[in-house]
Amino acid sequence: MKRLTLLAGVIASSFAMSAQAQELEITVTNLTQGIYYTPILIAAHNTDVDMFTVGEAASNELQAMAEGGDISGLSALAAAGNADIVENPAAGLLAPASSTTTTLNTMDGNSHLSLVSMMLPTNDGFIGVDSWMIPSESGTYTFTLSAYDAGTEANDEIINGGGAPGVAGIPIAPGNDAGTGGSGVTSMEENTMIHVHRGSLGDDDLSGGKSDLDNTVHRWLNPVARVTVVVK
Amino acid sequence: MKRLNSLTVVAAFLSTLTLVGCSDNDLPNVAMPDPVEPMPVVNYRYQVTVINLTHSQPMSPIATLLHNEMNVWEIGMPASVALEQLAESGNNAELLTQEFVIAGESGEGILMPGASETIEVSTMNSPPQMLSTVTMLVNTNDAFSGFNAMDISNMTVGESISLRTGSYDAGTEKNSESSASIPGPASGGTGEGYNEARDDVNFVAMHPGVVTADDGLASSVLTQAHRFDNPTLAITVTRIE
Numbered sequence: 001m002k003r004l005t006l007l008a009g010v011i012a013s014s015f016a017m018s019a020q021a022q023e024l025e026i027t028v029t030n031l032t033q034g035i036y037y038t039p040i041l042i043a044a045h046n047t048d049v050d051m052f053t054v055g056e057a058a059s060n061e062l063q064a065m066a067e068g069g070d071i072s073g074l075s076a077l078a079a080a081g082n083a084d085i086v087e088n089p090a091a092g093l094l095a096p097a098s099s100t101t102t103t104l105n106t107m108d109g110n111s112h113l114s115l116v117s118m119m120l121p122t123n124d125g126f127i128g129v130d131s132w133m134i135p136s137e138s139g140t141y142t143f144t145l146s147a148y149d150a151g152t153e154a155n156d157e158i159i160n161g162g163g164a165p166g167v168a169g170i171p172i173a174p175g176n177d178a179g180t181g182g183s184g185v186t187s188m189e190e191n192t193m194i195h196v197h198r199g200s201l202g203d204d205d206l207s208g209g210k211s212d213l214d215n216t217v218h219r220w221l222n223p224v225a226r227v228t229v230v231v232k
Numbered sequence: 233m234k235r236l237n238s239l240t241v242v243a244a245f246l247s248t249l250t251l252v253g254c255s256d257n258d259l260p261n262v263a264m265p266d267p268v269e270p271m272p273v274v275n276y277r278y279q280v281t282v283i284n285l286t287h288s289q290p291m292s293p294i295a296t297l298l299h300n301e302m303n304v305w306e307i308g309m310p311a312s313v314a315l316e317q318l319a320e321s322g323n324n325a326e327l328l329t330q331e332f333v334i335a336g337e338s339g340e341g342i343l344m345p346g347a348s349e350t351i352e353v354s355t356m357n358s359p360p361q362m363l364s365t366v367t368m369l370v371n372t373n374d375a376f377s378g379f380n381a382m383d384i385s386n387m388t389v390g391e392s393i394s395l396r397t398g399s400y401d402a403g404t405e406k407n408s409e410s411s412a413s414i415p416g417p418a419s420g421g422t423g424e425g426y427n428e429a430r431d432d433v434n435f436v437a438m439h440p441g442v443v444t445a446d447d448g449l450a451s452s453v454l455t456q457a458h459r460f461d462n463p464t465l466a467i468t469v470t471r472i473e
Contacts, residue, residue: 029307033401033437097308097437199441204449215448216407219440221462223398226307 022106022134023232028089028115029099031144032224034217036095036174037127038069038118039088041078044106044134049081051114052130054194058150060165062194065116066124066150068163068171074116084110093120093174106134115227121159121173121218124150125197127225140230144223147197156184157200157211170212177217179206196222277354277473278384280365283466284343285396288457290416291377291465292322292368294339296353298360302332304380305366305436311402313428315436318366319374319402321415321425327366334360343367354473361385365467370416371454373409374402374432375439377464384469392470396463399439406432409442409452419453438462 024044030037043049051074052062061073071087078085089102094117112131119125127145135141149155154168159178162169168187185201202215213219280296295318297304304327305315314326328336337353353363362385366378377399387393405413405427414423443449446456 031307031438033403033433033440096433097435099308201448202443204443204451215443216409217440219443221399221439221441223438223462 020136021108024104024106024113024134025101025230025232026086026089026104027099027101027228028094028117029226029228030094030096030224031226032096032220034096034175034177035122035220035224036093036120037090037225038065038093038120039071040090040094040100040115040117041065041071041075042086042089042102042104042113042115043075043078043083044104044110044113045078045081045083045131046109047112047131049078049083049112049114050131051078051116052128052194054130054148054196056193058152058194062116063124063150063152063165066118066126067153067165067167069118069120070163071116078114082107082110096175113229119147119224121170121178121213122197122200123155123157123168123170124153125200126150129227134229135231138231140228142226142228145225145227146222147199147220147224149191149195149197151189151192151194154187154189155200156186157202157213158182158184159212173213173218175217177214179209179212179214181208182212183208183210185210271357273356275354275356275473276359277352277471278363279350279352279470279472280363281348281350281468281470282339282343282365282367283348284345284464285466286345286369286460286464288345289369289371289460289464290345291343292318292370293324293341294343294349294351294365294367295324295327295336296338296351296363296365297328297336298334298353298355298363299332299381300334300361302381304364304378305400305402306380307437308435310434311404311436315366315376316374316402316404316428316430317426319368319376320405320427322368322370323426324366339367342370352472359385363469367465369399369460369464371414371418371458372416372439372442373407373413374405375399375442376402379467382469384471387469387471389471389473392468394466394468397465397467398462399460399464401432401437401439403433403435403437404430407440407442409444409449409454411453414453418455418458423453
């Protein structure tokens with residue numbers, strides 16, 4: 001009985017530890033050959049903050065990030081929940097096969113990590129970590145991410161500068177390697193919940209066809225990103 | 233239970249007695265030179281079993297190597313010429329004889345979809361730190377699969393590590409998928425293999441997959457059957473000695 005009590009004490013204290021202040025070194029690697037990531041938002045937060053949930057509809061803030069790369073809304077949302085925040089660690093776009101590393105010091109109670117960034121060129125594709133529980137034990141933790149679709153915009157694959165929420169089209173192809181004159185792959189977004197992205201179609205006609213994307217450059221297979229978290 | 237306990241006690245007691253007896257029989261401790269014993273030969277032997285998980289992508293002869301330093305590839309860095317040769321033509325000879333390779337072994341031949349093969353690789357005396365395995369998806373321009381520099385320094389005999397690997401693009405040849413550029417059976421084996429010219433991004437990344445003629449790349453010699461998704465290989469590494 002005494003031993004049981006002691007054990008319970010140990011467990012309780014280790015749970016408590018995970019909610020204590022920690023120093024994290026976070027590296028994000030773009031694993032793709034031809035997709036760029038817009039300024040990344042990383043936050044350590046309590047369980048009341050939720051940037052997105054797969055299978056549920058995107059918030060307006062997530063939509064703005066996924067369609068136009070605008071992280072200000074999500075960042076404000078996290079800040080309102082007393083999150084520890086890193087904005088734009090790559091100082092701009094994270095190019096294909098590039099990495100960025102940043103340090104995040106967390107406050108007591110900010111026990112979960114979230115991360116988001118839009119994938120370009122896509123209509124509303126993004127990478128995300130949704131409330132990963134930060135381990136209390138020091139060490140290096142690595143995981144990979146799949147591409148998500150915010151479900152807020154039809155994947156027409158037309159590059160027209162459309163980046164504002166609710167405006168059709170892709171803002172830009174940062175590699176300057178896309179076409180023009182596409183007639184549009186689809187005008188429907190039947191699954192309006194956040195889901196795993198089905199991938200871009202693209203075509204082999206840079207001055208017409210359905211898509212402005214190049215099918216030999218702008219497709220991808222999962223995983224599309226690697227995240228390494230060093231808990232100090 | 234009680235009997236077991238007392239047996240254990242007896243056994244422990246006996247072993248103590250034996251030990252004591254031994255030391256009693258020892259000669260007085262006279263300073264004598266230790267006989268020079270030859271260093272025992274220690275083998276570090278690993279079995280690597282590879283399963284081709286794809287529908288229609290034969291794998292070039294599997295290259296497996298032990299090393300203590302270096303990466304066979306790094307995301308974002310240009311491919312070495314040795315990796316470029318493997319990824320464009322399936323030829324692993326250069327890769328297995330690089331300076332940093334302690335021991336390198338090749339599979340018997342092409343590993344067909346659905347097939348598996350076990351390769352052994354070993355070294356003597358000092359424990360190797362890393363193991364890498366790499367192979368080309370031959371119905372592609374420059375796709376390869378495998379793992380890079382797995383830390384095996386703490387593997388004990390009998391221990392296994394299993395993993396599934398995704399596919400990478402060497403970034404050294406544009407993914408035209410043309411008949412002239414695919415060395416595998418999709419082109420009848422007539423397509424070009426290695427070419428030292430680099431006409432692609434010149435860094436290693438994850439492979440975007442093949443498009444194929446059936447899915448909108450008119451110039452492609454590939455069909456829907458050659459498409460693949462990750463993972464492409466299942467690999468088990470076992471230290472057997």
